[in-house]
Amino acid sequence: MNWTALTVFIIFFIFVTVLGFYSARWRRGDLNQLNEWGLAGRRFGTVITWFLLGGDLYTAYTFIAVPALMFGAGAMGFFAVPYTILIYPFVFVVMPRLWSVSRKHGYITASDFVRGRFNSRTLALAVAITGILATMPYIALQLVGMQAVIQAMGFHGSGLVGELPLIIAFAILALYTYSSGLRAPASIAIVKDLMIYITILVAFFYIPYKLGGFGHIFDAAQEAYAAKNPPGSMILTSQSFFAYGSLALGSALALFLYPHSLTGVLSSSSRNTIKKNAALLPAYSLVLAFLTLLGMMALVAGVKVNSANDAVPQLFLAMFPDWFSGFAFAAIAIGALVPAAIMSIAAANLFTRNIYKEYINPNCTDQQESKMAKLVSLVVKVGALAFIIFLPLDYAINLQLLGGIWILQTFPAIIIGLYNNWFNRWALVLGWLVGMVSGTYMAFAAGLKSTYALHLFGFTLPGYAAIYALVLNFVVAIVLTFVFKALGMENGKDETVKEDYLTAS
Template structure:
């Protein structure tokens, strides 16, 4: 069911979108020293971003439209378990602080633009680098598609039924990303985050005030959830699932190509480390956004869109805003959600495209591609990825898309041994890491395949029920944790066994991992191959 068309809200969203599109094209001139014809310049913004820009860029990149629509939808649907997003975005910073700093240093020293670049240089293995590259691209694609659910939720709430606005939004996005590269989302992220912060601040004060306070909200949510067998607290059998999902998602987050891109675009190691204590400000916002799910329950919000059996719960936040706020404010909030989807979608597409150009096109298709050609390939692939994402979201069921993000995490965490442990040790043999990846990935995909949900027979959820393996329990565990443990065990056992096979050469030296701020790499220089 699509509600009546609201012209004021629609007009505000369109106006905000137009401003952002102009900004995106203007960004091509921002802090530019040379032409954009290299992956360094187009895809990493010349590695010149300081603390403030990096904060907006990484924050805008990691806290995506998924955050604004899917996390509250999760609390709306399943109660306390959905709050895992908060411990997840707390745990990530202490876990990755030094990892990200080492990653920045070694990549800066050697001109690596992607995690796969690093793996090739560190382990001297083209196969391992290819596995890492493919993993990153495959995990990112559904994530880009997922950003569209935020836009779609807004469009449905404003009262437009068709898919054409998605196509228009993404064609414009593809056009300005093509010309401006990473500078576009970095500039747009400023606008996006200021809007989102204002929106959230107003919402978490005004809506509880209207509804009668947080105690009314939590009591209303509890009674609504109890009817579905959930609650505002976890049950004992949910503990393991909650912990492993939060921990695993935290471990996986900085393995995504778009997160690596955000880190590598910083201009010094200090900026990366400092941001790990500044980025939690976004988690606070996320926590309050999550509670909008309970506000929607307490306010008896009915989702729009979807089908009667599986309503599109991603629309609850837009509907809540529509019901509780004057239309002009709801319109601004909707504009913020739309822009909030465009920023991460652009960075993800750029990061995955860089990975393709650097780690698949160059080594396997055209060995002697010039930096200019490499950048062009990256630009074109970023467009293909975005349009592919629209195709996926228009063609597939929406409820399916939400679990995609969790499945992406399960996939991407399999490169943890090669990348994260690789930053600290060369003890692992390259073939042991590759076989570990195969086993971990195989096991994870199998576990995902046999997991049902109410709407899908396979790939239903990233929470694996231990009862599937005959255990008499309701306990679930995050699939990725099981996969990555298997991956690590195999890699550890095989490393001594494969000692007689030649090891790859390591082109990095221990000091590279601490480099603070080397002179900038000249634009257009060839990557260390």
């Protein structure tokens, strides 16, 4: 047991736990209202939204999963950097429209918007189920990150004893999420981001110094990748171009469809807040590029691990004094807690608004709605544990990529729906179904790897299954829309009008 690292870790963990519970008093609102518990009253300005979205999007995925892929496979792991650059022009253009129409009609979830736009309970239910399902592996990814740092500090027991620290952290997260709602991760995100920036700045200068400089790191990494079985590479091969590009594009299109991303957007105080953050958030992309290189540094440092997910924690133990390793581990763990809290809140909002209130208790009061969301936020976290227990985790990043396959199938209904409602609602439902089934099949046929080898006209094209499934989704939705319109089937009444998407407040 590394007692020094553990002590520092516990001090910071206790601090953010107290902060999480105290957050219920911050910008006080009636937490018996779902709008207050799940969206913090939609009052977050530019700075808080920046920290919230940063804490929401840059997670254990960045500190554990992406460097792990770089450690094991090489250049392919760098796909996460261009995808986070691609996404922000998209956010700048698209997300203010969603904020405006949601503010106008009181929408709390993407399913609320779809329900109003297409007048379809079934399509709204499909979007809600997809959002909840896609969130589960993403929360599980955060738990994998916490698990990695806990084990690095010396917890290696088997069974319940070995998992006890993770269970305790998980329980604390559940309690302050229940108590404080979205205010808790928003306040903790400020601490988390400051800790992560300190950690990465120190790592970026200190570790290369210890390893002989970047020139030596790149030379040694090329040799180390070539010696792997199967071999990795610092430079993409021509056979990897489409896989790399499709992973970047698919991940970019999916990122702001996730319920937790949309929750961060809808909690903003104005359209301009979203636009400012679209301009400011690329600062995190620079940090992500630094973090990705940690996987390469771990390889050059000769770190020996049973799982690539342990590469960064073991690198920190090898390079840093114990006290700073404890600080870095706390940053990673808190960086997992913040998004896990937001994700569970977002999934709870979906269930409560679009399943419980729509189908189970249509006459529920505001207090009943909020209480149900709080309870569901606990259940969602338990569901995320199932992904850790039952799915293979050679690379934790595959959890996020699996969620991406599912959530991307809501793109036609949500993103295209923000601009027009030309699609027939039943065509969208059937397109979604084809995309979900085909995408899930491809993911499991590939052994939950990041890419699927598509055999088409004598060619083999490895690419991200989410893109292939989305193409099928669109084809089915477009063809059936023409068919249904020819048969005289029309959409129901759209409760939105053009001006709703452009209003400033």
